[in-house]
Amino acid sequence: MKNMPRSTKPAIVIGAGAAGIIAAWKAASDGAQVILLEKTKRIGTKILISGGGKCNITHDGPLEEVLRAFRPHEARFIRPACYRFRPQEIVEMLTSRGLDVYTRPDGRIFPVHQTAKDVVAILRDYLRDVNVDVRFETPVLNLETDNGLITKVVTANEDFEPGAVVLSVGGSSYPNSGTTGDGWPWAESLGHTVVPILAALAPITLRDARPELAGVALRDCILRGRQSKEFVRWRGDLLFTHRGVSGPTCLGISREVSEVMVSGVANLEVDVVPDRSFELLTEEFLKWSKANPKKRVETWVESYVPKSYANELMRSTEISSDQVATNFAIKLRNRLMNALKGLDLGPVQEVVLDKGEVVAGGISLDEVDPKTMQSHRCSNLFLCGEVLDIAGPVGGYNLQAAFATGFVAGEMAANLVLDQ
Ligand SMILES: Cc1cc2nc3c(=O)[nH]c(=O)nc-3n(C[C@H](O)[C@H](O)[C@H](O)COP(=O)(O)OP(=O)(O)OC[C@H]3O[C@@H](n4cnc5c(N)ncnc54)[C@H](O)[C@@H]3O)c2cc1C
Numbered sequence: 001m002k003n004m005p006r007s008t009k010p011a012i013v014i015g016a017g018a019a020g021i022i023a024a025w026k027a028a029s030d031g032a033q034v035i036l037l038e039k040t041k042r043i044g045t046k047i048l049i050s051g052g053g054k055c056n057i058t059h060d061g062p063l064e065e066v067l068r069a070f071r072p073h074e075a076r077f078i079r080p081a082c083y084r085f086r087p088q089e090i091v092e093m094l095t096s097r098g099l100d101v102y103t104r105p106d107g108r109i110f111p112v113h114q115t116a117k118d119v120v121a122i123l124r125d126y127l128r129d130v131n132v133d134v135r136f137e138t139p140v141l142n143l144e145t146d147n148g149l150i151t152k153v154v155t156a157n158e159d160f161e162p163g164a165v166v167l168s169v170g171g172s173s174y175p176n177s178g179t180t181g182d183g184w185p186w187a188e189s190l191g192h193t194v195v196p197i198l199a200a201l202a203p204i205t206l207r208d209a210r211p212e213l214a215g216v217a218l219r220d221c222i223l224r225g226r227q228s229k230e231f232v233r234w235r236g237d238l239l240f241t242h243r244g245v246s247g248p249t250c251l252g253i254s255r256e257v258s259e260v261m262v263s264g265v266a267n268l269e270v271d272v273v274p275d276r277s278f279e280l281l282t283e284e285f286l287k288w289s290k291a292n293p294k295k296r297v298e299t300w301v302e303s304y305v306p307k308s309y310a311n312e313l314m315r316s317t318e319i320s321s322d323q324v325a326t327n328f329a330i331k332l333r334n335r336l337m338n339a340l341k342g343l344d345l346g347p348v349q350e351v352v353l354d355k356g357e358v359v360a361g362g363i364s365l366d367e368v369d370p371k372t373m374q375s376h377r378c379s380n381l382f383l384c385g386e387v388l389d390i391a392g393p394v395g396g397y398n399l400q401a402a403f404a405t406g407f408v409a410g411e412m413a414a415n416l417v418l419d420q
Contacts, residue, residue, distance in 0.1 A: 009163030019385025026410030163417030202356030
């Protein structure tokens with residue numbers, strides 16, 4: 001009898017992203033009649049572009065370690081959901097239908113041969129198997145309430161009377177993918193607080209961009225954010241773009257940079273030799289210069305960094321490219337070592353919200369029950385995924401948070417409609 005709908009009023013799931021798909025599937029699996037309303041022509045648009053089209057599905061390892069990647073209040077909030085629907089469970093759902101996955105040494109789980117498309121195709125099959133009624137190109141426009149309950153879900157095509165509503169419309173980055181922050185004004189009108197939306201996991205543009213470096217990748221460096229003193233750092237690869245920087249280190253610090261920029265300017269600084277101290281570098285240079293007195297200093301710099309970055313280092317430290325090792329003044333040498341340990345990239349122009357993998361901010365976690373995802377403001381509303389104030393780092397964490405909170409929201413929405 002599990003799949004027989006018993007309630008006349010459906011559970012309406014708004015948004016067919018990672019959270020909404022799992023919520024709809026779970027609610028329908030538990031016997032609720034489920035209508036999944038999606039603005040665009042397809043499900044899982046962000047899953048399709050995730051991990052560069054490969055989809056970093058989730059993150060492996062002890063669950064407490066996975067949770068530690070999130071800020072403490074976010075980890076506290078998603079903990080019950082992640083124990084209810086662990087990373088292994090989404091993996092099992094996908095592998096049991098033919099997806100091969102592998103775990104990178106850093107814990108990220110990806111499909112082996114297949115791509116994000118195959119992940120979405122499997123999830124589509126799950127929805128079909130439990131008869132979720134998916135309505136494409138059906139943007140929800142408004143939620144009507146009466147006596148603290150949502151009584152009508154208004155769409156561009158028709159209106160629905162819900163027994164329960166799962167709000168899973170995501171955030172507002174990549175607005176072309178359908179996510180335009182629609183959920184936040186509705187939540188506010190229901191009495192929820194929306195924590196200010198900021199860019200996260202996003203590229204950064206610089207006031208003094210260095211287009212000549214566009215395309216240059218620095219391996220294993222440290223990117224630091226400074227505002228009078230250092231406030232954030234991330235170690236990994238850095239990519240220069242036409243207007244600034246991107247790549248893992250940039251995404252890693254982008255949320256903190258956005259936050260600091262609310263109250264002032266932030267500068268970026270890059271250390272391209274993180275395992276060498278100023279003193280060790282100097283020692284290495286002196287040894288090299290003894291063996292190569294006639295060689296250009298820039299040649300030595302090129303043994304640490306790509307040629308174009310070496311060139312930029314010489315230019316920005318105002319050391320001539322023709323400078324040879326033998327008569328390199330101590331003052332200039334110190335300047336060069338300092339630049340290798342921390343080249344000032346200048347002030348940040350913008351952390352580009354539209355191009356972020358997620359946004360920080362969203363519906364306040366204090367107003368949602370972490371065990372049920374039920375709103376404290378509206379008892380037939382369940383919230384999940386990025387519409388909430390959750391933003392994990394790169395590594396499969398955000399999809400995991402969306403899947404897990406979606407699972408619980410769907411389960412509880414089904415409980416509610418089946419009890420009515
Ligand atoms: C480029 C990129 C790469 C990423 N890579 C990864 C990765 O590899 N691993 C990882 O863990 N995370 C990744 N993320 C983050 C991850 O995709 C998101 O955290 C996750 O998709 C959020 O899920 P969600 O269901 O909350 O929202 P979304 O997946 O954004 O889904 C929301 C859905 O709601 C629909 N919608 C919006 N408004 C309405 C409306 N008014 N009516 C009806 N429907 C509506 C949207 O069309 C969309 O389908 C990436 C994100 C981006 C942008």
